[in-house]
Amino acid sequence: MSRYRQRMSFRHPERDAIRVDAVLSALGNPVRLAAVRSLDKDGDRNCGNLLAEIGVSAKSTMTHHWRVLRDAGVIWQHQHGREYQLSVRREDLDARYPGLLDAILAGAARDEAA
């Protein structure tokens, strides 16, 4: 009997269960904001791709951040073979909070330029 729980597919909140304070809290962390910017700019990715790009050294650290973003309803994370496909939940976020994600991403781009 293993000490480790068997991995199963993740729980993602329904669109209607997304809350703006959770979204803001999730994106209010520089590592997660950078991750979502990358996902939005360059399309879907697996976890390892982004790890190097964001400059985080430990896989387990990003596993934590993916969970926060997933639980807040910001990203989808689905298993695909032995990789996990990541994508921004743009349809859901834009439907529920029109203009929010674009304003945030534009703001992050502006901060970076300055």
Place this chain on the structure above:
Amino acid sequence: MSRYRQRMSFRHPERDAIRVDAVLSALGNPVRLAAVRSLDKDGDRNCGNLLAEIGVSAKSTMTHHWRVLRDAGVIWQHQHGREYQLSVRREDLDARYPGLLDAILAGAARDEAA
């Protein structure tokens, strides 16, 4: 010699020093989001007014939240007699992150309605 530092006027970040991740992190807390919604809806207030409205029991708790919002560049807080006038830094936020504050406030209103 008192153990307590004398109060002086607060440091507010310059418009150019505001960072979107700090704004999101500040507004990613339900108490602070509610406070900013009240300020935006009903105009400038002092601290005590909002205390009751938001349902926070201790003044010192709100003192902490005002500091977080102030440091993030979300609110102005200026002494006026023995009260402190609070207001949303709408001009600065709208100039730096167009549409962000409106999207957030609309989102909070939507969440509340649901």
Place this chain on the structure above:
DNA sequence: TCGATAGTACTAATACTTGCGTACGATCGA
């Protein structure tokens, strides 16, 4: 001048966050 009021400063307890090392399960490819 003096009591009441507004709201901060400080302290502390508790809970949550972030980061990473290590153990592991599942899958791929040779």
Place this chain on the structure above:
DNA sequence: TCGATCGTACGCAAGTATTAGTACTATCGA
């Protein structure tokens, strides 16, 4: 079938956030 790979699960350590009690300063008004 077996080693390499992907990325999670778990656990720990250090840091930060949240809340509130109490001490305090400054100001207002009678």
